Amino acid sequence: MARTITPDAIRKNNRKMIYDYIYSHSKVSQNDIVSALRLSRPTVTANISELEEDGMICRDGQQDSDQIGRKAIVYSVVPDYRIAIGVELTGRHVKIINVDLYGRKIDRVVHKVKYENNDTYYSKVCDLIMDFTGSRGITPDQVIGMGIAMQGLVSPDGNTVIYGEIMKCTGVTIDVFQKRLPYKCTFIHDPEGAALSELWVSPELSSAIYLSISEHLGGALILDRNVVRGKSGHSATFEHIQYDPHGEKCYCGKTGCFETVLSMHALLGDEDADEFFAKARTHGTPESKKWHSFLQILGSLIGAVHLVNDVDFILGGHLAPYFTKEDIRVLYDVVRVDCPFEEPDDYILISKMPSHNINIGAALPYIKNFLDNADYLTRHR
Numbered sequence: 106m107a108r109t110i111t112p113d114a115i116r117k118n119n120r121k122m123i124y125d126y127i128y129s130h131s132k133v134s135q136n137d138i139v140s141a142l143r144l145s146r147p148t149v150t151a152n153i154s155e156l157e158e159d160g161m162i163c164r165d166g167q168q169d170s171d172q173i174g175r176k177a178i179v180y181s182v183v184p185d186y187r188i189a190i191g192v193e194l195t196g197r198h199v200k201i202i203n204v205d206l207y208g209r210k211i212d213r214v215v216h217k218v219k220y221e222n223n224d225t226y227y228s229k230v231c232d233l234i235m236d237f238t239g240s241r242g243i244t245p246d247q248v249i250g251m252g253i254a255m256q257g258l259v260s261p262d263g264n265t266v267i268y269g270e271i272m273k274c275t276g277v278t279i280d281v282f283q284k285r286l287p288y289k290c291t292f293i294h295d296p297e298g299a300a301l302s303e304l305w306v307s308p309e310l311s312s313a314i315y316l317s318i319s320e321h322l323g324g325a326l327i328l329d330r331n332v333v334r335g336k337s338g339h340s341a342t343f344e345h346i347q348y349d350p351h352g353e354k355c356y357c358g359k360t361g362c363f364e365t366v367l368s369m370h371a372l373l374g375d376e377d378a379d380e381f382f383a384k385a386r387t388h389g390t391p392e393s394k395k396w397h398s399f400l401q402i403l404g405s406l407i408g409a410v411h412l413v414n415d416v417d418f419i420l421g422g423h424l425a426p427y428f429t430k431e432d433i434r435v436l437y438d439v440v441r442v443d444c445p446f447e448e449p450d451d452y453i454l455i456s457k458m459p460s461h462n463i464n465i466g467a468a469l470p471y472i473k474n475f476l477d478n479a480d481y482l483t484r485h486r
Contacts, residue, residue, distance in 0.1 A: 119148055132166070193298075194272070202461060202464040203468070213461060251291075252471065260338050295323060303456055310330070314327070372399055419454045
């Protein structure tokens with residue numbers, strides 16, 4: 106039986122189409138909307154009036170034109186009509202960010218707080234979050250949600266940390282935050298947040314392997330512009346593939362995982378990254394040899410994964426800005442040793458968003474949901 110299209114559904118669809126057009130093009134006139142969407146002028150005028158009255162769009166000057174006479178008013182989306190919050194928790198820090206409807210950072214703070222799996226810690230973090238929003242005049246109604254990035258695997262529904270050996274937080278549920286905050290909250294695995302940031306700034310990206318090389322190693326599988334968690338929540342955990350059965354012990358309990366040789370901690374120890382790479386770029390230094398060895402191991406991981414899934418391989422995390430064109434050439438050379446196929450040098454990429462990517466990525470699912478969901482744009486009369 107065919108579904109009946111109601112007048113209310115038509116109104117909702119028109120409103121969303123108009124809002125989406127303004128969001129995508131910015132500074133558009135009513136004539137632009139009428140022409141592009143083929144809607145009647147009264148429909149566009151009424152919706153523009155309502156969206157402006159509701160605070161979702163605003164007048165943003167006049168349209169540039171060579172025509173004589175009064176120039177058309179142009180409209181833009183109010184980017185902070187709604188915001189989302191991203192929180193990144195590590196063993197030593199609490200990082201809080203708020204982003205606007207374009208996924209852009211508005212403000213960010215970092216607090217030095219040692220992680221402890223107890224009520225005192227969770228209350229402290231929630232107080233910091235409320236201080237952050239309150240001091241910036243952010244109202245609870247303005248926040249569409251808060252993502253909390255954890256150094257641990259997260260259940261598919263985002264409610265539970267199912268494996269958190271780094272921070273000893275296995276089994277923690279979102280309720281420790283939700284009961285203390287007036288926002289919808291969910292957990293997200295930190296590499297997944299980084300991968301979501303990459304998707305946000307790369308509209309051309311479809312499928313890829315994302316490797317986050319920061320203090321710890323992590324990964325994410327991107328398929329058809331979605332990050333795949335897997336049915337049990339541990340997709341793309343490349344860090345726990347065993348590289349050397351006689352190597353160092355990993356936090357997971359096994360020995361010689363890629364985590365023990367390809368994390369920034371494994372590479373640098375307590376040394377500053379800038380100082381290390383200043384020395385590593387000088388041939389023959391201990392740092393140069395260590396970096397060369399690191400690239401050999403990284404190339405072997407890329408080669409093995411690329412044989413399984415022939416997609417782009419993105420190098421992200423805090424180490425991403427330090428890779429040079431010569432480093433990427435070395436990686437291709439390593440991959441070719443074991444790869445039986447002829448392949449172009451076009452699939453090992455550097456992250457476009459190495460800064461604040463986890464923080465921002467934790468917030469982005471709420472922004473995307475808002476923009477995709479017509480119900481959020483429905484006018485409540």
